[in-house]
Amino acid sequence: MLFNLFNRNKEKSEKKEDNYLTLRIRETVQETPDTMTVYFEQPEPFLDYQPGQYLTLILEIDGKQVRRSYSLCTSPYVDPFPGITVKRLEGGLVSNYVIDNFFPGKRITIMKPLGNFVTTYHSENQQVYGMIAGGSGITPIMGILKSILVNEPQARVHLLYCSRSREMIIFREALEDLQSKYPGRLMINHHLSQSGSSPDKVSCRLNEEQVKRFYRENFISYQQNQKFFVCGPEGLMNISLSALDSLEVPRDIVLTESFYLEKKNESAQIDPEDIVSRPVKIILGGEEYAFDVGPKKTILEAGLDEGLDMPYSCQSGLCTACMGKLIAGEVVMNEDAGLSKQEIQDGYILCCSSKPKGEDVVIQIE
Ligand SMILES: Cc1cc2nc3c(=O)[nH]c(=O)nc-3n(C[C@H](O)[C@H](O)[C@H](O)COP(=O)(O)OP(=O)(O)OC[C@H]3O[C@@H](n4cnc5c(N)ncnc54)[C@H](O)[C@@H]3O)c2cc1C
Ligand code: FES
Numbered sequence: 001m002l003f004n005l006f007n008r009n010k011e012k013s014e015k016k017e018d019n020y021l022t023l024r025i026r027e028t029v030q031e032t033p034d035t036m037t038v039y040f041e042q043p044e045p046f047l048d049y050q051p052g053q054y055l056t057l058i059l060e061i062d063g064k065q066v067r068r069s070y071s072l073c074t075s076p077y078v079d080p081f082p083g084i085t086v087k088r089l090e091g092g093l094v095s096n097y098v099i100d101n102f103f104p105g106k107r108i109t110i111m112k113p114l115g116n117f118v119t120t121y122h123s124e125n126q127q128v129y130g131m132i133a134g135g136s137g138i139t140p141i142m143g144i145l146k147s148i149l150v151n152e153p154q155a156r157v158h159l160l161y162c163s164r165s166r167e168m169i170i171f172r173e174a175l176e177d178l179q180s181k182y183p184g185r186l187m188i189n190h191h192l193s194q195s196g197s198s199p200d201k202v203s204c205r206l207n208e209e210q211v212k213r214f215y216r217e218n219f220i221s222y223q224q225n226q227k228f229f230v231c232g233p234e235g236l237m238n239i240s241l242s243a244l245d246s247l248e249v250p251r252d253i254v255l256t257e258s259f260y261l262e263k264k265n266e267s268a269q270i271d272p273e274d275i276v277s278r279p280v281k282i283i284l285g286g287e288e289y290a291f292d293v294g295p296k297k298t299i300l301e302a303g304l305d306e307g308l309d310m311p312y313s314c315q316s317g318l319c320t321a322c323m324g325k326l327i328a329g330e331v332v333m334n335e336d337a338g339l340s341k342q343e344i345q346d347g348y349i350l351c352c353s354s355k356p357k358g359e360d361v362v363i364q365i366e
Contacts, residue, residue: 022043022107023041025040046076054115056111067314068094070086071143075146077147079146115319131159144229157185158218161188165192165194208242227254282303289308298353310365317334320350325349331355
């Protein structure tokens with residue numbers, strides 16, 4: 001059941017203009033054996049983004065539309081062209097497609113940049129920034145650290161960067177160039193996890209004690225002016241946050257970005273009461289739409305089935321592209337990793353991970 005069908009097409013075309021864009025690939029650069037950066041030509045007007053945000057690629061693969069989020073590795077303050085860096089995942093649909101099929105001249109539909117893994121820059125800032133990255137988690141961090149170095153001449157950055165081996169270090173040369181260009185302002189601790197890859201470096205997965213040491217060596221005397229950015233695999237993020245918590249680093253100065261979460265055991269969470277269809281109302285672009293959310297569907301899936309142009313990207317509760325405000329009723333949210341505590345308190349939900357709990361759910365999507 002969907003009302004306001006009349007306005008749907010108008011709404012769709014307006015939203016298309018608002019949220020979507022076509023970018024032309026300018027260049028692809030092989031960073032490591034399994035990682036490639038894709039630079040896009042600047043559109044007209046220039047792409048408006050903040051360092052650390054991500055693009056949603058909208059691709060058609062084998063006749064099906066798929067979306068995936070990729071963080072911008074570039075800085076609008078430094079780089080003339082926006083770029084994303086994609087790591088090939090074994091069996092991964094989109095990462096393999098991108099690396100094997102993206103070439104200069106190809107046009108790609110994207111959703112305009114989104115994401116909260118961002119900060120503000122000020123020339124007077126005397127911050128000491130701590131960055132912990134694992135593998136492709138360096139991507140948003142690269143854009144942020146370049147922006148800090150150019151915008152905040154009194155700030156310093158300490159990067160703890162975990163890679164499997166020396167040849168898998170993404171942006172190795174670019175980072176070395178930045179260290180030479182900004183002496184004493186960018187300090188890098190490489191951590192290589194693959195045994196034997198470098199005899200002079202630690203050869204095991206990062207552990208909590210190593211994060212604590214990184215903190216004690218670089219931050220202990222600058223408690224007032226710190227900010228941390230953490231992005232990498234789930235294990236690295238858990239270890240880093242647990243170490244920072246135990247050092248009593250306040251969570252509000254620690255920004256995180258997750259690319260992927262291991263799937264939870266869904267069957268353990270199914271409530272027999274939820275095996276029914278329930279109606280929801282969505283306010284999208286100022287118009288109200290009502291439809292039923294069937295068993296085993298999320299609110300986003302049901303809305304997309306109805307042809308609604310609801311925003312989304314990762315569909316796993318991480319990117320917040322599908323965020324909406326719960327105006328009435330209750331939902332069950334299976335994954336809220338992308339939301340801050342404040343956003344949850346303020347009534348925001350993620351439509352890709354939520355199902356209606358009662359009959360009177362109303363959600364506003366901005
Ligand atoms: C906000 C955000 C920013 C992101 N930025 C980047 C980026 O800058 N660079 C980048 O390479 N990726 C990034 N990602 C991850 C990216 O969106 C895709 O999830 C990733 O490329 C895998 O997609 P796929 O289609 O190849 O794999 P799929 O076909 O979706 O999955 C294949 C298999 O791999 C598992 N899997 C999926 N994703 C991951 C993962 N990230 N790690 C480990 N296992 C996984 C799946 O469970 C499945 O078994 C980002 C994700 C988010 C949410
Ligand atoms: S689509 Fe990414 S959090 Fe819902």
